[in-house]
Amino acid sequence: MMRNRMIAGAALAAASALVLAGCSSGGTDSDSTDGGDELTHVTLQLQWLTQAQFGGYYLAKANGYWEDLGLDVEIIPGAVDIVPQDVLAAGDVDFAVAWVPKALASIEAGAGITDIAQIFERSATLQVSWADSGISGPADLSGKQVGSWGFGNEWELFAGLTEADASGYTIVQQNFDMNALLNHEIDAAQAMTYNEYAQLLEAVNPDTGELYQPEDFSVIDWNEVGTAMLQDAIWANTERLESDPEYADTAVKLIQGAILGWIDQRDDPQAAADAVTAAGSTLGTSHQLWMANEINKLIWPSTSGIGHINDDQWAATVEMALATKNQDGAQVITTDPPDSAFTNEYVDQALENLKADGVDVTGESYEPIEVTLNEGGN
Incomplete structure (x- = not known):
């Protein structure tokens, strides 16, 4: 796992800083490190409880990738009554993880949010x-x-x-x-x-x-x-992306660190299971490893680099969201989402920074492992 950190460390921080001005996201706090450097405090709202579904984020934090980039990321677990994209739209967190159809419904209802990295390429x-x-x-x-x-x-x-x-x-x-x-x-x-x-x-x-x-x-x-829709993505506040260069810079850094974490989960799913267990997940050992392995299949191999939003998949999700009705006759959305609903600007910059350091962001040779489940997932 540490190979990525050795590759990326200071080089990633420097590359990101060259792209967008600023060193901290607007409206967030900074913490002083022992060396006198300041870390930008960032909040990331998950859409569910701590588990290997989010292993890449926990590995990014545990392995210091975000810290290397000047970020102090607080990962906030979700719950049944938490709607992450709405928490983001309300300004209560800096970034959030949410499924695309759910977020599109929130956007139509007035939420000013943007998909900045489509982590899961496949539906689970x-x-x-x-x-x-x-x-x-x-x-x-x-x-x-x-x-x-x-x-x-x-x-x-x-x-x-x-x-x-x-x-x-x-x-x-x-x-x-x-x-x-x-x-x-x-x-x-x-x-x-x-x-x-x-x-x-x-x-x-x-x-x-x-x-x-x-x-x-x-x-x-x-x-x-053929009716799969895009799921876990990283969402940002649209207005802040457009008006706050420091927040936009933080978005690139958040994605960069997260990608390194997801690469670690790809290469060592047991490490992801261990990281979320250490972070407080109560799921069993074999269940966590199964989850980490299955999540890897949703990401790898990546068509255009992990997080890049493929136009055809986005369009297919929107088309189904417009055409599909539930048992009550309700649709996900009734009109096309605005152009601001997604952008590859920040994830592509993060990918370029990583590729410049020789990081494999597509995982073309990825192969899942075999996981043996135990009774009750223990």
């Missing part, structure tokens, strides 16, 4: 059913009891149902676990590859006394269906 959302259910695609959900969390997590599901012209299904409010499926209370459950799907494989099959296996389940992957 699945719809999972029992292998003997006869459900292999969204059309097979017709007439079924279909679990969904809601809270803006359901749009890929509804896009798939709409495209397949499914009918007669009942949407059931699902808890953030897989108990309803395991107890045969619903026919299909929403799951993330890195979390709830693992919960199924950590559960004991009462008929065999062994853990369930992938062949016990049927999985609908929205990437394969």
